[in-house]
Amino acid sequence: MNKNDEKKVLELFKKGKGKTLSEITSYMGWSLKLKKQNRDFLDKLVESGDLILSKRGKYNTPQNLGYVIGNLDVVKDRFAFVDTEDFGVFIPKSKFNGAFNGDLVMVQLSSETTGAKKDGEVVKILKREKNTIIGIYQANERFGFVVPTHSFGNDIFVPKRFNGGAHNGELVVCEIISWGEKDKKPEGKVIERIGDPYDTNNMIEALIIREGLSMDFSPRLIQKAKELSDQLSEEEIAKRHDLRDLPIITIDGEDAKDLDDAVYVEKLDNGNFKLIVCIADVSYYVPFGSALDMEARKRGNSIYLVDRVIPMFPREISNGLCSLNPHENKFVFTCEMEIDNKGQVVTHETYKAVISTAHRMTYGGVNKILAGDKTYTEEYKDINKMVFEMLELSHILRELKYSRGSIDFDIPEVKAVLGEDKKVEYLKVIERGESERIIEDFMIAANETVAEKIFWMELPFLYRTHEKPDPDRITALNDSIKKFGYNLHSHEDLHPGKFQKIIEQSKEDGNSQIIHKLILMSLKQARYTVENVGHFGLSSSYYAHFTSPIRRYADLMVHRVINETLTGYPSKKTIKMFKDEMSAIGSHISKTERTAMKLESESVKIKIVEYMLDKIGEEYKSRIIGFNKTKIFFETEEHVECFFDGVNSPNYFTFDEDNYTMKNEDTGDLFKLGDSVDVSIVRADLSQLEVEVVPAQYLDKYRGPRQFRRKH
Numbered sequence: 001m002n003k004n005d006e007k008k009v010l011e012l013f014k015k016g017k018g019k020t021l022s023e024i025t026s027y028m029g030w031s032l033k034l035k036k037q038n039r040d041f042l043d044k045l046v047e048s049g050d051l052i053l054s055k056r057g058k059y060n061t062p063q064n065l066g067y068v069i070g071n072l073d074v075v076k077d078r079f080a081f082v083d084t085e086d087f088g089v090f091i092p093k094s095k096f097n098g099a100f101n102g103d104l105v106m107v108q109l110s111s112e113t114t115g116a117k118k119d120g121e122v123v124k125i126l127k128r129e130k131n132t133i134i135g136i137y138q139a140n141e142r143f144g145f146v147v148p149t150h151s152f153g154n155d156i157f158v159p160k161r162f163n164g165g166a167h168n169g170e171l172v173v174c175e176i177i178s179w180g181e182k183d184k185k186p187e188g189k190v191i192e193r194i195g196d197p198y199d200t201n202n203m204i205e206a207l208i209i210r211e212g213l214s215m216d217f218s219p220r221l222i223q224k225a226k227e228l229s230d231q232l233s234e235e236e237i238a239k240r241h242d243l244r245d246l247p248i249i250t251i252d253g254e255d256a257k258d259l260d261d262a263v264y265v266e267k268l269d270n271g272n273f274k275l276i277v278c279i280a281d282v283s284y285y286v287p288f289g290s291a292l293d294m295e296a297r298k299r300g301n302s303i304y305l306v307d308r309v310i311p312m313f314p315r316e317i318s319n320g321l322c323s324l325n326p327h328e329n330k331f332v333f334t335c336e337m338e339i340d341n342k343g344q345v346v347t348h349e350t351y352k353a354v355i356s357t358a359h360r361m362t363y364g365g366v367n368k369i370l371a372g373d374k375t376y377t378e379e380y381k382d383i384n385k386m387v388f389e390m391l392e393l394s395h396i397l398r399e400l401k402y403s404r405g406s407i408d409f410d411i412p413e414v415k416a417v418l419g420e421d422k423k424v425e426y427l428k429v430i431e432r433g434e435s436e437r438i439i440e441d442f443m444i445a446a447n448e449t450v451a452e453k454i455f456w457m458e459l460p461f462l463y464r465t466h467e468k469p470d471p472d473r474i475t476a477l478n479d480s481i482k483k484f485g486y487n488l489h490s491h492e493d494l495h496p497g498k499f500q501k502i503i504e505q506s507k508e509d510g511n512s513q514i515i516h517k518l519i520l521m522s523l524k525q526a527r528y529t530v531e532n533v534g535h536f537g538l539s540s541s542y543y544a545h546f547t548s549p550i551r552r553y554a555d556l557m558v559h560r561v562i563n564e565t566l567t568g569y570p571s572k573k574t575i576k577m578f579k580d581e582m583s584a585i586g587s588h589i590s591k592t593e594r595t596a597m598k599l600e601s602e603s604v605k606i607k608i609v610e611y612m613l614d615k616i617g618e619e620y621k622s623r624i625i626g627f628n629k630t631k632i633f634f635e636t637e638e639h640v641e642c643f644f645d646g647v648n649s650p651n652y653f654t655f656d657e658d659n660y661t662m663k664n665e666d667t668g669d670l671f672k673l674g675d676s677v678d679v680s681i682v683r684a685d686l687s688q689l690e691v692e693v694v695p696a697q698y699l700d701k702y703r704g705p706r707q708f709r710r711k712h
Helices: 003-011 021-028 032-047 200-210 219-227 234-239 291-299 315-321 363-370 374-379 384-403 434-457 471-484 496-509 512-522 553-563 572-615 696-701
Strands: 067-075 079-083 088-092 104-109 117-127 132-139 143-148 156-159 171-178 187-195 249-252 261-267 273-280 329-339 345-356 359-362 413-418 424-430 463-465 527-529 619-627 631-636 641-645 653-656 661-664 670-672 676-685 690-695
Touching: 003 021, 003 032, 021 032, 067 088, 067 117, 088 104, 132 156, 132 187, 132 200, 156 171, 171 200, 187 200, 200 572, 219 291, 219 315, 249 363, 249 434, 261 384, 261 434, 273 384, 273 434, 291 553, 291 572, 329 384, 329 434, 329 553, 345 434, 359 363, 363 374, 363 384, 363 434, 384 434, 413 572, 424 572, 434 463, 434 553, 471 496, 471 512, 496 512, 512 619, 527 572, 553 572, 572 676, 572 690, 619 670, 631 676, 641 676, 676 696, 690 696
Parallel strands: 088 117, 156 187, 249 359, 641 690
Antiparallel strands: 067 079, 067 104, 079 088, 104 117, 132 143, 132 171, 143 156, 171 187, 249 261, 261 273, 273 329, 329 345, 413 424, 463 527, 619 631, 619 676, 631 641, 653 661, 661 670, 676 690
């Protein structure tokens, strides 16, 4: 019996009705003489959580019986959530039942909860997420504990003989050797000592270890990458379109090394535009199923931490062989489009090509050309005309995008600029200029074009999908934005254009940053799926990721599917291969993408908190971005998130949940969402990754902690 039999068995339960062993045996055509073997096969499906066996001897799927399966997401060691596509399940700590953060669990829903907000209890642990934990070792005379530095669900008991020589207060890696029971802590042993838990380099290293990642590749994979020849064969060149005479350029950030996209624009005699988007042809060098491919699939994507990169491929490939460096012959996958003056793609073609980029442009350099900078205009006079044609085409594409209701999340990105000692020298807000928008518009055009092509060919494919938001979240969003005078008048037939109108209005009112964030938090996260349900945020019917195969595995798979269409329709064998693999790949890389986003955010936060350590007592202008029962949350003009805790004040504060305000009952001061407030920094805490402030008018009477204290 194999995976195919598993699929067939599970398909028997699509109508929701439970079945006995005899019924399943009959449906599957199994031999009655192999009753024990048949039962063992079904028991394995029960053990994995794919089936449940009732006391009456009937099998069924957990979903049919009202159970939920998902990963436990523990919050501050006090409670957890298990999220599904349609709703989230709240799990109190008393009902973890031995499960820990990240574990794949089966949850029984409480019969008392309805709607999108549900409560539940873990009834089965299907798979442990990992068996190593990062934490701070606390030594006692005969034993110790490892206190996890992230939400996990419990401390780890460590017998003295298993402490690995760790010192009290040291950051360590702990391997779980026993998961314990409901009222007994898990037991572990220290397998690695990282060092000072408040050294930010150690903290970022711990993030990488925590997620089971590595910046390094095995010697075998490094050798395989080095064996790939950078000499382009004349035989392969002859099979491709030769675009080396065109002034194709890359436009990237100043510190980018993996240059995987290049562009060319030409205004045609008929008034239309020719847009050529060339993408590094990684699939030519990395065959499907090869060792390099399987490692890239496992990683899912490159991760750009604040001070280092965890690449998807060895640097020999990402920064060398496949990077579209200037004046080097490179193999590319190309999407060529003719676009009219309304932004419609009139004709398109996908093909393989060879190029030699004319210039390695930066966003800043292109922006200077567009601004009329004489030095840059002279230095790049050979592409000056094309750059302005790019701008013209970009505006046309952008206008089409906005007219159909695409949401433009123009949220400034904060970059922690590090010195040679890896300390933050200053925080820089990266604004999107015209060059950044040009590349964004061109990449979206190519992504939509290839996605629509494959959709109509009805081939197995990985779409980048973004579903409509949950009604409950939209209701909550509406309650929040009403306080600023905005309103989503109808929740029926919700269209992204409604959000964009509010965003445009908020720019005029000076509330754009907070409105952007409120809307973003109300939307679902985009995913990779084999079903095409469209992209809500972009208001796009067909969307895929085609443009970054060096750093995203999804794009590499998209290239492979398109490659099979270049000489006709793919064979049945090829279609079956993609169909068998695509769904699992989509689920996996959606997960690795979420991990990457979390790590990137945490690494930046570590450095920002470190930067604020010596800013105690300094005053900053800020805006209120949220509340809870005792706290006011702020964001400074430098986009540093911080909070004020009313518990540490001699005054009495009350939170009005209906009107979403906080009131100082002693002074009458009222704090509203979006208010501008001068705040003073009173604490920066690396152990909690938080910055505490106090409104400047209360500083003299503040009684809380005023500085960060190391806890050794």
